[in-house]
Amino acid sequence: MTRAAFSYDFPHRHLVSVADLNPVDISLIFERAEHWRAVNKTPDKSSDALKGMTVLNLFFENSTRTQGSFEMAAKRLGADVVNFAIAHSSAKKGESLSDTARNLAAMQPDIMVVRHSATGAPQFLAERTGLSVINAGDGMHQHPTQGLLDVFTMNRHWGSVGGRRILIVGDILHSRVARSNIGLLSMLGAEIRVCAPPTLLPTDIDQWGVDVFHDLSEAVIDCDAVMALRQQRERMSGGFIPSGREFFHLFGLSHDTIKRAKPDVLVMHPGPMNRGVEIHTKLADDPKHSVIMEQVENGVAVRMAILELIGANIRKEAAA
Template sequence: MPEGRLAGAFAPPYSHGGRRNRSMTAEIAPAFPHRHLLGIEGLSRPDIEALLARADDAVALSRQVEKKRNVLRGRTQINLFFEPSTRTQSSFELAGKRLGADVMNMSVASSSVKKGETLIDTAATLNAMRPDIIVVRHHSAGAVHLLARKVDCAVVNAGDGAHEHPTQALLDALTIRRNKGGIEGLTVAICGDVLHSRVARSNILLLNALGARVRVIGPSTLLPTGVARLGVEVFTNMREGLKGCDIVMMLRLQRERMNGSFVPSVKEYFRYYGLDSEKLALAKPDALVMHPGPMNRGVEISSEIADGAQSLIREQVEMGVAVRMAVLEALATHLPNG
């Protein structure tokens, strides 16, 4: 049985895959050649594997009594979130602090952005403060790439519009790998509001890169035009799409991004596209369930499934801190004197 399912969410430090327990070290972990992490697009399979290797070590570190590794001591990390976030922002904050960074959470609600300052001016202002790493979430696709061109420090994309959310895809891959022993050859279904989901896009890119067979499932109104060109199988019938799946990844309805009627009603949506025990039974008997959060219980997933034995949802949260530690440490190797 793979280690993640055997040990549970808060097991003692482990020896993954028969390896000795290691601390996070840039000398041991494979090199990561990029100055920023702006998306999964543009990363090679070795790049992804390097980050996952670091993240495995970060899990072990996080399960120890002493959780700190001061590779970012004396460094400044700014978390700049233009959209509300609980999991991602707190996860990046904890990751930075565990690595010894001075972490500042910038409140956009009380910032000059609310007074009409442009993103470019905000970037110039932050750059003048000489931070080492900026973690950015923005409602517009491509905004993080623009900011990265205007600052001298490392930039991490914490989600830009419906474009990408690279650390979510990495933590999902880490969770799958630790519970299934690998990703190559698995069938993964991504179900729900694919149209508005940056999580879906990043996961499609990453899972394809690691050799999974990816399916997307949803009503035609919530599937992007031409999504099959990303190398996925497309299903509008959830029951058909779930057959033979190893992993079922649910997505929430992003009603805040909808300016029209995409589904007849929440009740109808759950009837056809909500994951319950009857639909999950169509997947493989050992299928596992994931959700990036926040969940809408009774909309895209039932409480029975969300809290059930096949759910990895809480474990995903733990893996999120580890992946973000891995990303921050990998980027730190490119900082001056890093």
């Protein structure tokens, strides 16, 4: 469908949680992402969609892939990009987040891309500064662009995720990627399964509208996609599992463990991978199943789409 078919414009100035989006918003993002995906394959990638705008990358937690992906997306759209690695600067000097934010806002950027270890930090920054904020991961809460790029990747293979059976395996409890994916996939009518030991599941998971498994061989039956999550070592204090080795034997993805899934099952991972903990190296690199590199490629296109749509709304507001 095209934008005209909806007679509806993308209404958002922020992207804090997938719960802010409706299925039409998602279609609009994917329509533009498809466009940028094609452009990104040509030698002439530059655009002036965000020309004159400044995008501030505020990463309070270390990130290579997500920050690089956002930076590349913003630069290809013609924006000026400034990276602030806050983990090493003012936060260490005892300045509150509120003060840091207002100082940065005074420099008149247009869009802040925020990653922070605390739930709600992007929303907090949006409220305190009035700037457009895109959440690049907050605590164990949300990572909406990752969720969107995952669904975009699945959509490109199937046309739609509606009615598809998708399994998420691993550390659901600490995963913002899982929360964003579950939110989007249930909105779009997918059948969601999760599989993890009880210590890595939220206690109220039964109320999330997902089917819960502790046995991977049962969970994978007839799945259209299987998504591994990274073991969040930095968020694990105090023995959620006995060892990485035991985890791999019970919950690791390999050709063997996914053999009861659909024959053309997609294998996904949000990265960075711990090979031999969540996923067997051979499966991760098997082009028949693994779409992990497609996820990375699509990440830039999806982020371009979001930046473009939000940038257009900023211009519209400024003109009004």
